[in-house]
Every structure is written in structure tokens, then in C-alpha cells.
Amino acid sequence: MTPRGFAEAEFLTRLSRAQAAMQTADIAALFLTTEPEIRYFTGFLTRFWESPTRPWFLVVPAQGDPVAVIPSIGGHLMGQSWITDIRTWRAPDYDDDGVTLLADTLAELTPKGARIGLPSGRETHLRMPLQDFQRLQSLLPDRDFTNDANIMRGLREVKSEAEIEKLRAACTIASAAFSSVPDIARPGIPLAKVFRDFQRLCLAEGADWVPYLAGAAAPGGYGDVISPADDRPLAKGDVLMLDTGLVHDGYFSDFDRNFSIGRASPQVRDAHVKLIEATQAAFAIARPGATAADLFHAMDRIVTGGAGGSDAGRLGHGLGMQLTEPPSLIPADDTPLVPGMVLTLEPGIEVTPGRIMVHEENIVIRETGAEWLSLPAPPEIVEITS
Amino acid sequence: MTPRGFAEAEFLTRLSRAQAAMQTADIAALFLTTEPEIRYFTGFLTRFWESPTRPWFLVVPAQGDPVAVIPSIGGHLMGQSWITDIRTWRAPDYDDDGVTLLADTLAELTPKGARIGLPSGRETHLRMPLQDFQRLQSLLPDRDFTNDANIMRGLREVKSEAEIEKLRAACTIASAAFSSVPDIARPGIPLAKVFRDFQRLCLAEGADWVPYLAGAAAPGGYGDVISPADDRPLAKGDVLMLDTGLVHDGYFSDFDRNFSIGRASPQVRDAHVKLIEATQAAFAIARPGATAADLFHAMDRIVTGGAGGSDAGRLGHGLGMQLTEPPSLIPADDTPLVPGMVLTLEPGIEVTPGRIMVHEENIVIRETGAEWLSLPAPPEIVEITS
Known part of the structure; x- marks a missing residue:
């Protein structure tokens, strides 16, 4: 059997390919919410996704390393990955289930007017409550949430x-x-x-x-x-x-x-x-x-x-x-x-x-x-x- | 061990409770896309949901029986449930992955101006491509897609x-x-x-x-x-x-x-x-x-x-x-x-x-x-x- 997980170089290669494609597509950040999308860049492997309760977010900026915005219950495990910028909140939070923390992160990592790409085409879905996504958009009126130009599909294929x-x-x-x-x-x-x-x-x-x-x-x-x-x-x-x-x-x-x-x-x-x-x-x-x-x-x-x-x-x-x-x-x-x-x-x-x-x-x-x-x-x- | 599945009476009770709640909330139909939501009303049990490729839809009108709008690969299995109105398309269809069939079904089952409830609050997500949901909304400009008033949560709790x-x-x-x-x-x-x-x-x-x-x-x-x-x-x-x-x-x-x-x-x-x-x-x-x-x-x-x-x-x-x-x-x-x-x-x-x-x-x-x-x-x- 081959060793578990991947060398950090594997993730760096994935990241640099993603960032090259983002430049071409004029996308300032990828906004990811599903298990395979987040694991692709982080290696974060857990069966805990079986629980639908908590949303998990990863922001991949056009420059620099990915930022994980995740429930605190996952902080320990994500901390063992190569990701260093891990922002957590104590989920579930009925008043604000990570949305403000996520909005602040996206605002920090992208300029006003930027396009934020989220996988929206075939075989994708958005794994967060629709009401929270609408609130996220309202918190970031100067950002344009758009399809990811099929970058994730192209990378993972x-x-x-x-x-x-x-x-x-x-x-x-x-x-x-x-x-x-x-x-x-x-x-x-x-x-x-x-x-x-x-x-x-x-x-x-x-x-x-x-x-x-x-x-x-x-x-x-x-x-x-x-x-x-x-x-x-x-x-x-x-x-x-x-x-x-x-x-x-x-x-x-x-x-x-x-x-x-x-x-x-x-x-x-x-x-x-x-x-x-x-x-x-x-x-x-x-x-x-x-x-x-x-x-x-x-x-x-x-x-x-x-x-x-x-x-x-x-x-x-x-x-x-x-x-x-x-x-x-x-x-x-x-x-x-x-x-x-x-x-x-x-x-x-x-x-x-x-x-x-x-x-x-x-x-x-x-x-x-x-x-x-x-x-x-x-x-x-x-x-x-x- | 108890027998597999449920008697039809179980589903009829679930349906009548849902429809009573829909009357109260002024919701003309529930629009459901996830495995447990669809199984709750139909008994449709399959591990095929592990494949993210195909969307599956169930419409629960305020009166009458639920209508399944599903990929043809599931027609045989859904045909063994108590659901009789099963509308299928051959998925994946890159031009129209069930969206028109779904829009026609919703238009048939709800009046103009109606509110269509989809679970959008905490612990929910919409299991279909966001672009397809946006297209669905554009095909039905006279319908208001809104939260399900937490009806599904209340029923299933x-x-x-x-x-x-x-x-x-x-x-x-x-x-x-x-x-x-x-x-x-x-x-x-x-x-x-x-x-x-x-x-x-x-x-x-x-x-x-x-x-x-x-x-x-x-x-x-x-x-x-x-x-x-x-x-x-x-x-x-x-x-x-x-x-x-x-x-x-x-x-x-x-x-x-x-x-x-x-x-x-x-x-x-x-x-x-x-x-x-x-x-x-x-x-x-x-x-x-x-x-x-x-x-x-x-x-x-x-x-x-x-x-x-x-x-x-x-x-x-x-x-x-x-x-x-x-x-x-x-x-x-x-x-x-x-x-x-x-x-x-x-x-x-x-x-x-x-x-x-x-x-x-x-x-x-x-x-x-x-x-x-x-x-x-x-x-x-x-x-x-x-």
C-alpha cells in the first residue's frame, strides 16, 4: 500500500494550477463548500461530512495560500493539514453560522468589484443553507458571485x-x-x-x-x-x-x-x-x-x-x-x-x-x-x- | 426485525401533516431536492445519492399526491413506491437537466403568484446546481421561491x-x-x-x-x-x-x-x-x-x-x-x-x-x-x- 495522504508538493501543484486558471478567468477567489472541493486543496479527510448540520468553507485566493473558515470542532484535524490560516467559529450558531466570519475573510482576500467563483455548473451544489448564501451576498454587495468558470472540474478531471x-x-x-x-x-x-x-x-x-x-x-x-x-x-x-x-x-x-x-x-x-x-x-x-x-x-x-x-x-x-x-x-x-x-x-x-x-x-x-x-x-x- | 419500509398509511399521514402546515404557511408546494426530504414522502431508498451527478426533485402540492421529477435511471425503483405520478428525463442532459420538466410541473401544480417553499434554513442545502436553480426561477417569474417555513424540520423532528x-x-x-x-x-x-x-x-x-x-x-x-x-x-x-x-x-x-x-x-x-x-x-x-x-x-x-x-x-x-x-x-x-x-x-x-x-x-x-x-x-x- 502507498503511504496515506499526499506530500505538500501535491497541494502546492494543485494550488498553482488553480491560481493560473483563476488569472485567466479573472476570478479573485474560489469559494468552496463541499467535501471533495475542500479536500482537494487541503487534504482534510473526515467522514464527519455525513452530518449535514455544519457548513464548512474554503477560500482559495488568486495569490497566497487557502484560508479555511470552519466550525471549531474541525480545528484540531484541519490543524494537522498544511493549511495554516484556519478561522473557526463555534457551530452551530443560530445567529450567525460562520457567515460574518466568511464575509470578512472574502472581503480581506479580494478587492472591491472582484469576481468570486463558486462551482455552480453541472454536478455541483452549494453546501450551505440558501438563506445564509443570500445573507453572504448582501454582506458583500461589492463582490460578484459567479460560476467558477469550471476551474474545479478541469482540475479534478x-x-x-x-x-x-x-x-x-x-x-x-x-x-x-x-x-x-x-x-x-x-x-x-x-x-x-x-x-x-x-x-x-x-x-x-x-x-x-x-x-x-x-x-x-x-x-x-x-x-x-x-x-x-x-x-x-x-x-x-x-x-x-x-x-x-x-x-x-x-x-x-x-x-x-x-x-x-x-x-x-x-x-x-x-x-x-x-x-x-x-x-x-x-x-x-x-x-x-x-x-x-x-x-x-x-x-x-x-x-x-x-x-x-x-x-x-x-x-x-x-x-x-x-x-x-x-x-x-x-x-x-x-x-x-x-x-x-x-x-x-x-x-x-x-x-x-x-x-x-x-x-x-x-x-x-x-x-x-x-x-x-x-x-x-x-x-x-x-x-x-x- | 421489523418489516422493511412503511405501510402506505405512514406516507399519507406525513403528507396530510405537511399539507396542513402548508395551508397555515400559505405555501402552494414544497420543492424538495435532498435524499432525506424525498425519501420522507416517497420511501425512495437508494445509496445512489452517493453519485452527485444527477439532480432529483419532488414536488409536494398543497392538495393531491406528490409528483416525482427524476432521472430515468430511477424510474424503475420509484415505480415500486406508492408514488404514481413519476416524470423522468434521461440524465445527464447538458442542455436541460430536468429544469424544464420541473418548471412545467411546478407551473401545473401551483397557481400564478404562489409561494413555493424550499428548505433554506439551517441544516439544509439545495441539491442541484445553482445555475439550474437560477434558470428555474427565471422560467417561473410568477412564482415566489421562499423558505419552507421550516415545515420539513418540524415534521421530521x-x-x-x-x-x-x-x-x-x-x-x-x-x-x-x-x-x-x-x-x-x-x-x-x-x-x-x-x-x-x-x-x-x-x-x-x-x-x-x-x-x-x-x-x-x-x-x-x-x-x-x-x-x-x-x-x-x-x-x-x-x-x-x-x-x-x-x-x-x-x-x-x-x-x-x-x-x-x-x-x-x-x-x-x-x-x-x-x-x-x-x-x-x-x-x-x-x-x-x-x-x-x-x-x-x-x-x-x-x-x-x-x-x-x-x-x-x-x-x-x-x-x-x-x-x-x-x-x-x-x-x-x-x-x-x-x-x-x-x-x-x-x-x-x-x-x-x-x-x-x-x-x-x-x-x-x-x-x-x-x-x-x-x-x-x-x-x-x-x-x-x-
Whole structure:
């Protein structure tokens, strides 16, 4: 395993890239409120974000180091990061939950008339009460809150080697867990128990935690890929699918595996072969010069004959500090692939009307082509016949 | 274990309470975007919210049933809920990610001039891109987007018996997992392994998943309560604290336990006794007629001598579909306790300068007093001396 966290140089590189982009976009400061955005610049890693109570803020000025404006409960942990300017208040404060402290910080770090960029485009949200944001704007009438010119998306879309190693570690853990599924799944075992035991496998293999597990088991394919488990026992003829996003040192894997409980039907076998064929077709062209849309079409040709998609809406996406990140593998996404992008390839196929199967792998784009991060599945669906 | 999900009557009761409150507040529709808000009215339970890509919307009109406006990938699962009016689009759509569909729905369900309530006060956020919200507003110039008059907070703060049973089940699972900690923690074992093994215990005891685990191990107390694990091996003299939020059928437990690795020092023993004393003092007065602030003061008197708090900011909070919910046990929160409120009691104490210990239990308010949901800890800290 690689060491935890990052060297300070990693953060300095991220900061200098951000500041160069801010100069170009005429943005005096980035104003960040979500977990991955704040962690990207600080390394601040905690599961405490699960609590929605307290807002957390990071200001990245166009010159100088980031300033954390955070609840005092996080002061000790943030104090262990490379950030030195940490301003805290005792949250929750019903009269003023950090808004004045934040406004004062932004006023100090940006000139009047400045544009303050906050991520506002697709796949973003503002993690603070809307009323507090409106109050912040009223406290700073001479500042223009605007989109971040997609600076955060651009930065995070391309991973450093240190990030890729963490993603590889997460994927290696997930690959090992999937290889043990035949030990925990057989006819008669409730799906909910398979879900619990699979998460235990992920942890035993070294996952720090397992933020995501969805899946299904149903005869000849399933209805969707986002359901939690029910208590229905596995039965012969079921296709079992497990799709996990586990975390190692703050970075996700995100891929799934399909299993046939008992012998697979010819339709299920063929569907799985096509899913692997589609994945391999996208992998083969995944290199600098291709676009996200190209990967979509390479897969869609095989799984739908080129119909242009399905209800899933896309056939893969970026992966990193979050389970899903830009870009999306859809016809409308012309993002050029560049070295360092980490992607999922996630084709789905309709086996019979209303019954689907989905397969997923994780890859990284390199100068000369793609490299697997997950251990790629063979064309033959694994049959659990014990 | 109680059956999964809720009877339809539960949702109808929630809806009629919401609609009564909307009449009073002159709100023509609630506009909801976050996981717990949408699940509260629909029962839509999926871990897919871990992906930030797609927005999800629910409109609760002042009369009639809720309308789901959601990505097509969720249509199958939402179709299994009691909701019948489900409008989908194929997300992600870079030109229009559900905004027009949502605007049309709001226009259909509310008259011109109507007030549309969205949760905007403390502990809320808007889970959609800010630019899309601004576009929504521009598409509906004749509607007034306003705070939800705290209707969602008020509804969710008081749990039904069916909800309390799910919370009790989650707490029972966590209590069982904590009782096995002496099997997984001893000198020489890295804290990160204890974290992994503790999550495995939670799953083995029946947790569906473990969204939250924080903790620490350090000599004579720890520096904070929100840190992830590091690889430092446990050593004699450490206080080990594990604080978990695990989920059973969509409802959380949230409490911690402290363990002494080897014999506890007198300071650590005394600190633990005081924490239990503080918890019991709050428990003793937790009944209708008391307020959230009263519980704070009952604990604060014992752990600080009445100093009025610490960096943690509060000494407990609500608990339910989220790890933390309103109210907060702070001096400023005068929320009256009513039967059905589920709370955590979470006093913290400074053992020596910079070294703290925190204890936490979960309770439900009943007509005549409080009832434990967690199995309350005894005053003596558990010593792991094997």
C-alpha cells in the first residue's frame, strides 16, 4: 500500500494550477463548500461530512495560500493539514453560522468589484443553507458571485500519479473482494445478507469504508442498478449483480460484477459476452485524441446497435474523490481524453424486455492508450453452481 | 426485525401533516431536492445519492399526491413506491437537466403568484446546481421561491412509532457491535484495522451499511472526535473511542463508546464517570416540558462546571434518517421536547489540556420521560487488558 495522504508538493501543484486558471478567468477567489472541493486543496479527510448540520468553507485566493473558515470542532484535524490560516467559529450558531466570519475573510482576500467563483455548473451544489448564501451576498454587495468558470472540474478531471495510485489501490481491493463472491452467494441466501457479507469482504481486503453498494438478483436479469437489497433468497436462474464504490485513503473504486446463480441461460451468457465486448471496444480506443462521446458510441454500437443510449443515461463517467465525476460518456460530451483521466466504462444491455444487465470497469488514460485499474472480467459470466 | 419500509398509511399521514402546515404557511408546494426530504414522502431508498451527478426533485402540492421529477435511471425503483405520478428525463442532459420538466410541473401544480417553499434554513442545502436553480426561477417569474417555513424540520423532528422501531433496531445492532470491541482491539493492532473490523462487526450484527465511523486512540484522551483512522498501533494507556452511525432500513444509530487499552489512569476513569453522570442527568430531565437547551445545561454543568460549552459546539442533537438532525443541544435552542423526538446525548470533557473524551447515547422522548435506544454504558470505562 502507498503511504496515506499526499506530500505538500501535491497541494502546492494543485494550488498553482488553480491560481493560473483563476488569472485567466479573472476570478479573485474560489469559494468552496463541499467535501471533495475542500479536500482537494487541503487534504482534510473526515467522514464527519455525513452530518449535514455544519457548513464548512474554503477560500482559495488568486495569490497566497487557502484560508479555511470552519466550525471549531474541525480545528484540531484541519490543524494537522498544511493549511495554516484556519478561522473557526463555534457551530452551530443560530445567529450567525460562520457567515460574518466568511464575509470578512472574502472581503480581506479580494478587492472591491472582484469576481468570486463558486462551482455552480453541472454536478455541483452549494453546501450551505440558501438563506445564509443570500445573507453572504448582501454582506458583500461589492463582490460578484459567479460560476467558477469550471476551474474545479478541469482540475479534478485529470489525476496526478499520486491520485492514480490511490485509485489503483481501491480498485485492487474491490477486485479481490469480487473474486470471493462465490464464497458468500448461493441459492437460498437472502440478497440482503449477500450485501452485508460483500461489504465485509471489501473491508477485509483493506477498504477504509464502503460508501456505495447497489445491486440486484433476479431471474434472467434485473430491473435497475440502483436498488438496495431486499430479503429475497437467491435462486437458481438469478443474475446477481453487485456494484460497489469503496474507498481507500479518500479515493473510490466504482465497478460491478455479474454472477449467474446456477447455470446461465443462453440469453444471459450472450448478454455478458456483449457487455465485455463493448467494454473492450471502448478500452481499445480510449487514448488521447478520442473524446468521452467516442467511448459512448463504441459501446452503444454493440449494446443497442447504435440506438443512442438507454434509461441509464450514460455508459460511464469520471472517477476519483467521488463515486462519479465528470466527464459523462454520452453523445453530448466532447471532452477530449487526456493522460491522467480515470474513467469507468459501464455498458448496459437489455436481455429481455424490462430485464437488463450492466457491466463496469475502471481505467486510466495514458499517453499511448488506456490501462486497467480494475482486473477486467472475462467474457464468460461466472456461474455459481456449488 | 421489523418489516422493511412503511405501510402506505405512514406516507399519507406525513403528507396530510405537511399539507396542513402548508395551508397555515400559505405555501402552494414544497420543492424538495435532498435524499432525506424525498425519501420522507416517497420511501425512495437508494445509496445512489452517493453519485452527485444527477439532480432529483419532488414536488409536494398543497392538495393531491406528490409528483416525482427524476432521472430515468430511477424510474424503475420509484415505480415500486406508492408514488404514481413519476416524470423522468434521461440524465445527464447538458442542455436541460430536468429544469424544464420541473418548471412545467411546478407551473401545473401551483397557481400564478404562489409561494413555493424550499428548505433554506439551517441544516439544509439545495441539491442541484445553482445555475439550474437560477434558470428555474427565471422560467417561473410568477412564482415566489421562499423558505419552507421550516415545515420539513418540524415534521421530521418528531418520529412515528414505525420510525422509532427502525431507530431502535439500528441502535440495537450498534450496541451488539460495541460489546464485541474487546475481541478486535488490543495493543499492537493498528487503529485502521480496528476501524475496518468494527465496521465488519456492525455488518455482521445486521447493519445494512455503515455510513459513519470516526474515532481515535491516544494516551489519556484524544484530540478530536471526527478523525479517520491512522495506522498507529494501539498501545497501553490509550483511550480508544469509536463513534458509529450505522443504518438499518434507512434509519441511523449514532453513538460512541470509549475503551481503555490496558488499565485506565485515574483521570481517564474519573472523566468517564463524569460523562456517564452528565448523560444520566440529561436523561433524567428529558421529557415533555423540557427544552433542548435544558438538556445542554444539565450536561454542561457536570462536564465544564457550567462554562457554556466547548469547541464541539453542542452536546447532542436529533437523529433519524440522517446521522444528525435538528434540534441541537445548545443554549440557544429552545425547542420544546415532545413525545417521539429521538435525540443523542453527547457530553464531552477535557481530561487534560488538549485531551478530550466524548460519550454518546441515543434516546426517545415519551409522554412520561425518556427511553434508551442504545444500551446505556456503565460509569466504569471498559478496560481491555487481555
